[in-house]
Amino acid sequence: MAFEGLTERLQNAMTKMRRKGKVTEADVKEMMREVRLALLEADVNFKVVKDFLKTVSARAVGAEVLDSLSPGQQIIKIVSEELTDLMGGEQATIQTAAKAPTVVMMVGLQGAGKTTTAGKLASYLRKNQNKRSLLIAADIYRPAAIQQLETIGKQLDIPVFSMGDQVSPVEIARQGIEKAKAEHLDFVLIDTAGRLQIDETLMQELSDIKETTQPTEIFLVVDAMTGQEAANVASSFNEQLDISGVILTKLDGDTRGGAALSIRAVTGKPIKFTGSGEKLDALEPFYPDRMANRILGMGDMLTLIEKAQEDFDEKKSEEMMTKLRENTFDFNDFIEQMDQVSNMGPMEDILKMIPGMSNVPGLDKLQIDPKDTARMKAIVLSMTPKERENPDLLSQSRRRRIARGSARPIAEVNRLIKQFNESKKMMGQMSKGNMNGMENLFGQGAKGKLGKIAMNSMVRKNKKKMKKKNKKSRK
Structure with missing residues (x-):
């Protein structure tokens, strides 16, 4: 994906600055060296880099920044503003002629x-x-x-x-x-x-x-x-x-x-x-x-919200909210919601738009297998219509039958049912206007619900790799 190398280098420079309680001119110079290297490695025009650093440095070493309570954050804000200005400042819309076409x-x-x-x-x-x-x-x-x-x-x-x-x-x-x-x-x-x-x-x-x-x-x-x-x-x-x-x-x-x-x-x-x-x-x-x-x-929450508004069916979303408020959200709705999220694009790209998620180690290498969605669907479709409509019926014996019908391990069936119950509870909170629900989903990067999904996916994949390595070493 575009900008990944640039993002990583700039984030490293910003993290060092963010941790400092007091910032000196020497700190600013050191950060500017890191930013310069990051931009040149990203193949940015040399003159553009030179002018950009000159402008940022001039603003960053000002007394109102260095003497402020959070100079590190102030400098990051300056870099963000100047980066925005470098790319045009405001969105430029397509122009139309006075007379068509x-x-x-x-x-x-x-x-x-x-x-x-x-x-x-x-x-x-x-x-x-x-x-x-x-x-x-x-x-x-x-x-x-x-x-x-x-x-x-x-x-x-x-x-x-x-x-x-x-x-x-x-x-x-x-x-x-x-x-x-x-x-x-x-x-x-x-x-x-x-x-x-x-x-x-x-x-x-x-x-x-x-x-x-x-x-x-x-x-x-x-x-x-x-x-x-x-x-x-x-x-x-x-x-x-x-x-x-x-x-x-x-x-x-x-x-x-x-x-x-x-x-x-x-x-x-x-x-x-x-x-x-x-x-x-x-x-x-x-x-x-x-x-x-x-x-x-x-992150880029505005684009994420716009994608959701564009790809989600408004009428179906209203019906979903009603079901959540009335606590009648079932596995049929769960599958339908998964399909709508899939329409927004690869999950790894969506995760990167959530503020803080790009700090999750290994996220740049994360690839969520679309087959995971297919496997979840197979489990749900192995349930009877009554079980899908009333998940409370899913006893251990029923779960074993579903595992056999979907050709998936019982642990995977249990994990899906647990995820369903957690999602249902969280979305129920959001539907009632509880902002903690939104925080649980998007907030604090890896601590948010989507962040945990990404982390769990990475952990499972690492475990699989380790098992393969151990098998080879035993041979």
């Missing part, structure tokens, strides 16, 4: 993910802003680029305008916009050609498309895995086309995060969206403050 040009090097991102953006606009878009296939050079966009359009049920690969991209874009006007569509997203590297022919073609279509937004699509080079690419495109914003792709890949921290400072243009994952709904608005919190290991 709003024209958006998607530009970038070949392989950055322009075509897929165009589809993702059209999907995002429909889902979040109720806007209808037209995708224009103006990449006539890359083999199968037109077919790829048409396939994406078909999957999303979004229209695609193409004229084959024998018509100039400028003419394709012009006629596509005319079609969008005739059909009263809200947005036009032009998928332009890329190259393996920047050249004059490409830039001239893009300049001609820009002049003909007069786009409201020119989004540069950048592969976050290219590190510092992404900032150089962004700078070149910005000089030629005066881009309006950046979309970072592959943020879920093995990237050190330098692109996200460098692009705004180098180009002066904001990152507006980030893409992570292959799914066509995997596009999110970029929030500099939330990203700064995640980099510093402070």
Whole structure:
């Protein structure tokens, strides 16, 4: 995942500072050395690192900080604020034209993910802003680029305008916009050609498309895995086309995060969206403050809450709350709730958004096996309808029968029933407005309920590894 190395290094520096009751200028200098190394290792542009450290140091050694009651926390707050400012300060939203359709040009090097991102953006606009878009296939050079966009359009049920690969991209874009006007569509997203590297022919073609279509937004699509080079690419495109914003792709890949921290400072243009994952709904608005919190290991509760609101069925959630208040929550509801949580994404990613969880040792290596959910389902589905509706019926003899039916150990059946009872009790507290329930779920990192689940998972996996090692050594 992106930023893991950077997060670890910065957290180590912050932890040392947080423990100090009194902070001196020498302490600040030592921390700045750690931060400098962390940023350079993350492939952040050298000049950006230099300017960032200069600004943080100037604020951190001020008398009002060093003489305060908690100087360590003050300095961490300064680093967080400056990191947020480095990435743009506030969220930059997509602009719309005074008269529809709003024209958006998607530009970038070949392989950055322009075509897929165009589809993702059209999907995002429909889902979040109720806007209808037209995708224009103006990449006539890359083999199968037109077919790829048409396939994406078909999957999303979004229209695609193409004229084959024998018509100039400028003419394709012009006629596509005319079609969008005739059909009263809200947005036009032009998928332009890329190259393996920047050249004059490409830039001239893009300049001609820009002049003909007069786009409201020119989004540069950048592969976050290219590190510092992404900032150089962004700078070149910005000089030629005066881009309006950046979309970072592959943020879920093995990237050190330098692109996200460098692009705004180098180009002066904001990152507006980030893409992570292959799914066509995997596009999110970029929030500099939330990203700064995640980099510093402070969690991202707002994004977690938004994911929950987006993926949870409101009507079903209301029914669930009623059941919790009336103490009628059963195993059928438990399975349904597990499915909804699974829709939010991998559990290890959700855990990292909870404040304090990134401090849990080994969490960066944690991978919760989706098969665990399947095994839990198998246990529940081995219960009779009456047992699922009334868990109090689950005597030891019934549990042994369920274990045989699901082909799972009796200990696993007992553990699931115990987890169910604990979850039911905790969520019952939350439904009655008891904030301790929320604290039990999210609070204090590893002490929270989700934190314990992660820790227990790691402990079980370590035990399995130790057993395997012991068997090998005996052999």
